Amino acid sequence: MSIIYVLIPIAMIFVLIAVAVFFWAVKSEQFDDLDRQSVSILFDEDADKPSQTASPNQEKIASQDKGMPL
Structure with missing residues (x-):
């Protein structure tokens, strides 16, 4: 019962x-x-930016770099 004397002031402080x-x-x-x-x-912020697609050569080079070193 004595814990209520601690919990009520703590609750009032939180409020x-x-x-x-x-x-x-x-x-x-x-x-x-x-x-x-x-x-x-609802509005697309990327509408003004040109699309950046990688060429097939860039994708091939990037995929080769991901492997484990020999």
Whole structure:
């Protein structure tokens, strides 16, 4: 029963820390733009970059380098 005198203050400290972190997040504008992250997955960022395909000779050389040394 005496453990409850320790656990209740610890639980209250955790609650105060959680509330403080929540108010810090609201104050630092963490919740201002909730739509950007949900829509950003729909846009392809690699669309402007040219595709980099390796020529057959480069693939052959790369596959030879992966083996064990003789």
